[in-house]
Every structure is written in C-alpha cells, then in structure tokens.
Amino acid sequence: MPNVSVNGIVIDDTFAEAFGMRATAIIITAPNRKWARQAAITMTGFATSVIGCGCEAAIDVELPPSATPDGRPGCRVMIFAMGTDELQKQLLNRVGQCVLTSPGSACFAGLEGSAALKLGSALRYFGDGWQISKKIGGRHFWRVPVMDGEFLCEATTGLTKGAVGGGNFFVMAESSAKALVAAEAAVAAIGLVPGAIVPFPGGIARSGSKIGGKYKGMIASANEAYAPTLRGVVRSELGVDINAVLEIVIDGETNDAVAAAMKAGIKAVIELGPKRGAVRISAGNYGGKLGKFIYSLKDMLP
Amino acid sequence: MKALTFTLVAEPPERLDLSPLTPERLAGIERRDIEKIQIGTSKHGSKVGDIFRVAGNDPRDIVFEGGSARLDRVAEAMRGGSVRVVGNAGAQAGRAMRGGTLTIEGNAGPHAGSGMRGGRLEITGNAGDHLGAPLAGELAGMNGGVLIVRGKAGAFAADRMRRGLIAVLKGSGDNAGSRMIAGTLVVAGGTGEMPGYLMRRGSILLDRAPKSLSPSFVECGAPESVFAAVIDRHLIAEGILKRPLLGKAPQKFGGDNAVLGMGEVLFPR
Numbered sequence A: 001m002p003n004v005s006v007n008g009i010v011i012d013d014t015f016a017e018a019f020g021m022r023a024t025a026i027i028i029t030a031p032n033r034k035w036a037r038q039a040a041i042t043m044t045g046f047a048t049s050v051i052g053c054g055c056e057a058a059i060d061v062e063l064p065p066s067a068t069p070d071g072r073p074g075c076r077v078m079i080f081a082m083g084t085d086e087l088q089k090q091l092l093n094r095v096g097q098c099v100l101t102s103p104g105s106a107c108f109a110g111l112e113g114s115a116a117l118k119l120g121s122a123l124r125y126f127g128d129g130w131q132i133s134k135k136i137g138g139r140h141f142w143r144v145p146v147m148d149g150e151f152l153c154e155a156t157t158g159l160t161k162g163a164v165g166g167g168n169f170f171v172m173a174e175s176s177a178k179a180l181v182a183a184e185a186a187v188a189a190i191g192l193v194p195g196a197i198v199p200f201p202g203g204i205a206r207s208g209s210k211i212g213g214k215y216k217g218m219i220a221s222a223n224e225a226y227a228p229t230l231r232g233v234v235r236s237e238l239g240v241d242i243n244a245v246l247e248i249v250i251d252g253e254t255n256d257a258v259a260a261a262m263k264a265g266i267k268a269v270i271e272l273g274p275k276r277g278a279v280r281i282s283a284g285n286y287g288g289k290l291g292k293f294i295y296s297l298k299d300m301l302p
Numbered sequence B: 001m002k003a004l005t006f007t008l009v010a011e012p013p014e015r016l017d018l019s020p021l022t023p024e025r026l027a028g029i030e031r032r033d034i035e036k037i038q039i040g041t042s043k044h045g046s047k048v049g050d051i052f053r054v055a056g057n058d059p060r061d062i063v064f065e066g067g068s069a070r071l072d073r074v075a076e077a078m079r080g081g082s083v084r085v086v087g088n089a090g091a092q093a094g095r096a097m098r099g100g101t102l103t104i105e106g107n108a109g110p111h112a113g114s115g116m117r118g119g120r121l122e123i124t125g126n127a128g129d130h131l132g133a134p135l136a137g138e139l140a141g142m143n144g145g146v147l148i149v150r151g152k153a154g155a156f157a158a159d160r161m162r163r164g165l166i167a168v169l170k171g172s173g174d175n176a177g178s179r180m181i182a183g184t185l186v187v188a189g190g191t192g193e194m195p196g197y198l199m200r201r202g203s204i205l206l207d208r209a210p211k212s213l214s215p216s217f218v219e220c221g222a223p224e225s226v227f228a229a230v231i232d233r234h235l236i237a238e239g240i241l242k243r244p245l246l247g248k249a250p251q252k253f254g255g256d257n258a259v260l261g262m263g264e265v266l267f268p269r
Helices: A033-043 A084-099 A120-127 A176-190 A255-272 B226-237
Strands: A004-006 A009-011 A015-029 A056-063 A074-081 A106-109 A115-118 A132-136 A139-146 A149-154 A156-173 A209-211 A220-222 A244-252 A278-282 A293-296 B003-008 B052-055 B058-065 B082-086 B101-104 B120-123 B143-149 B163-168 B184-187 B203-206 B251-255 B263-267
Touching (some): A009 A255, A015 A084, A033 A056, A033 A074, A033 A084, A074 A084, A084 A115, A084 A120, A115 A120, A120 A139, A132 B226, A139 B226, A149 B226, A156 A255, A176 A244, A176 A255, A244 A255, A255 A278
Parallel strands (some): A009 A278, A106 A149, B003 B058, B082 B101, B101 B120, B143 B163, B184 B203
Antiparallel strands (some): A004 A009, A015 A074, A015 A106, A015 A156, A115 A156, A132 A139, A139 A149, A156 A244, A156 A278, A209 A220
C-alpha cells in the first residue's frame, strides 16, 4: 500500500514495533495538587528509557480528590521495566527517596496485578521500630513516623506482565519549531488516555535511536536515517521538506492502551495540520521480527 | 432454595448451645436430622425440634426467628454463608467466626465476637461485656474480621484484640480496648473509664475526648493524618458511620506506657 495523506499530512505505510514489559502503578497523594505533582515528577525523573535509567516512568493521570483513597489530590504514576526484579528495585528506590521524602505525601497501590510488588512492606523499616501496620478493608497499610507527621504507604502494589513498551511514532516537520508544536499536541492528547505514559522529557524524544552502533558497547546510537543534517550523506528516510523529526515513545499498561494513545496522539497531529505542525508521520521498527506488538500506522488513523 | 429458618416456639427452658447450627455443620443434613440435634445444656436435654420450628432448606442462609438471651454460641466458628438472628442472642454470639456474616437484630450477651478471626458480625442493639474479648485463659481476643455494634457495648470491649475492626456506635463501658495487642477499635458516643488500659499497640478511635485516661498515656500532638482520612472514608464506605469520625488532624495520646506504649487513642480536637 502506498503512503496515504490525511488532512495534508503524509502517513508512511509502516508500523511501530513494541515489546512486552513489566509494569506497576502507584497513586501518590499530597495536601495539594502542587505537592502531589512534585512528588510524582521527582520520582519519575531520570526514567526516560530502560537503556540507561533502569526503568521508564511518568505520571499517567492526575486524580481529583474524589478519586484517591484519602480524599486528597493525587497522581497515578506508572513504572515500566524489562524484568520484575529491576522493577521492584526501581520502585523502592524511587518511592523511598522521592515520595517518602516529599512533604505530606502518601502512597497507595495503583494497579491490581497478577503478582504483588513490595512497597510499604519494605519502606516501613525507615520507621525503625515505630512503624504501625494497619489493615483496613482488606488493604494493608504501613504508617511510618516522619517529621511532618506520618508517611502512609500501602504494603504492596500490583505487577502486570501484560504491559507494552516502545509504542511510537515520528512527527516530521519543516522546522524544529513546527515539529515541537505538533509533538506537544500529541503529548497533550496522550495525557488524557488512561494507562499510557510518554516517559521522555515532556513526552518527546529528539534522539530516536537505532540498535547498536559502530563503537563497541553502544547499545543504541544515532538513527542517521532520520537525522536531517545527514540527509545527503547517508541513506536517509527524509525528503527535502523535512528539517526536524521528534519521536513520541509510548508505554502502556496493555496493548489496547498503547494503541489508544497512538491513535489519540496521531489524531492530534493530524488535526493541527501541516501548516502549523507536521507534514509527515512515520514510526520506528526493527523489521517486525523483534517485538511482539505491531501497531500499523494505517490502523491508527482517526 | 429458601433460607433455613428456625422459629422460636417458646422461651427456652434452659440455656442453649447453638454452635451446631452453622452453615458448615448443617450442610447436607436432612431437616428431620437437624431437628434431632442436641442443643440443651442441662438436664432438660433440649433438641432443635423441641425449641424451634424448622423450615426452609438452604443451610448457607440461616435465620433464627425470635430471639432470647438464652441462645448462646450462635454461629460459633462459622466460616461462610450468613446467619441472621431476628431478636436477641445470648453469650458468645459469633465466637471464633472465620468468615460469612452474622447479623443480630437485637441485643447480644457477653463475649460477642470473642476471638473472631474473620467475617462480619453486626449487632443492631447493644452488646454485653467483653465484646470480641478472649475467654478466660486465652491469650488473644479478636484476631480479624469486622464487628459492628450499633448500640452500646459493655466493659472491656476489644480486650486483648489483636487484629481487625470493632466499631461501637453508642458508647462503651469502662476499659474499652484494654490490653489491646493491635487492631482498631472505634467508639462513637463516649467511653467509660480508662480506655486503652494496658494496651500494647493498636488504635482506639473516639468521636470525643475520653473522660479519663490512664496516667501512663502521654499527649502526642495533633499532626495531619492520612490514616485518619483513610479510616474515616472506610467507615463511611462500609456503612458503619455517616460522618467522618476523626477529621484531618486528630489529637493523639500514646500509650499505655505501663506496658509497651505503642498504642494510640485518637479523637477529633
């Protein structure tokens, strides 16, 4: 099938290729929205890619007081990793250093999964013997004394083995400013999709990579086919009209969540139109042989 | 299937031991055999058929129509299903329950819910002394589950409680939560003398300041408490209370420092 054009934007006849991952979610609450977001942003910092960060994490959705277990504003944070052990380690380190420490915070399970990951049941040792266990309505909480009162933390949270990491699409534009506008529109739309996160800075990656490289030990390196400065030098995927490419990488709780997020993001880019935003949309893959999940762009159109 | 119903024909001539009449122990037993079960505890030797008119056939759903303070050990050691007493119950109702629901639409005698480990016991009237508490010689009282008393409770409610939730909505007698090991006791409507006497751990949540506390309790300030918010919401969601009990930042007293001292008495400021 040749490339199609929707609202003046060329959609490449290609697909995104994604992988199975392990994921968990927690709900962080705080006395107000500002501090709920602060704790969530701190714990999801340096969590853009499993290549170098151990996990991929971001705020999934913000929760109003009516949707949290303690009636305070909150955020649902999702964390993705390649294995259960690494996910467990990242979860405890990040909640322990970034949420436990954040003023007025509390932490609850955000996922009912096939297995449990330790949360409060490990962090409780911070209480040095003064921690209090409470079982309320079948849920187990730890109350850990801290300097502004108590850190309430659910004992465990759920783990899902059905998560998907690496759903993606490329936003390609005539200038970097237009690419950024289009990518921001996509990120805003994906932010409304529950169960999906965009872990890169502001949800956008400008250094989309290929696997390996010419230097020994490089797991990932420049994707020269999409680098506009190399257009005349290498076998480029870019036409003369493209001067900037930004990638939206999506991790989802389920296959459906990733597809919904891709659809929402692509819809937002298409609605923005080629004059203000992108002129072309593509996606990254490895020939379809490595990833278990395939998202064909033509199926993701609005 | 219709609820297995035991209708009290007349006031029993002796105290009755109803512990054989639980969903588990009646499963697969024919009605005429049920009527032959011995429930008397004295020389009268009453059988089920002497005291009750039996109807229905679903042992997972048992109803005692008409109550009496002589109906002891109702639903003892029940593990599932439901038992409802329309009227009063005697001593040790729901003792050692592990699951299911027991509803007493009337008053219960002493030791209701004694040593419960699970399930839900709700008493719409008042409960006697030693609610959820251990019998003499036992080390721990209530060990899990939910016990709700819509009326008053007597003295020593939640004595030696270890786990679970007890809620008393119209006030309790003296020494509520005495010797608690852990768990949560909620008392609305005021407590008698010295709640939490010799408690080691656990939480006693009140709707007002206690009129007396053992001098071995110490004031611990009133920081904002997420736990208070979570338990308030839970009590309302479970239909136990209609309004928040503790509020955002309840006053805390810690104790009993005559023993371990890791328990707490919380109440709104």
